[in-house]
Amino acid sequence: YCEKKMKSIKYTIVILGVFLLLSQIQGAKI
Numbered sequence: 001y002c003e004k005k006m007k008s009i010k011y012t013i014v015i016l017g018v019f020l021l022l023s024q025i026q027g028a029k030i
Helices: 002-029
Strands: none
Touching: none
16 A cells, blocks of 8 residues: 555656646746
């Protein structure tokens, strides 16, 4: 159970990081 929770948290952090990166790139374009 703990392993699954850690994995989901890791994926959430990765998705958030990608989202922030994309928003920064879009902001630079605009």
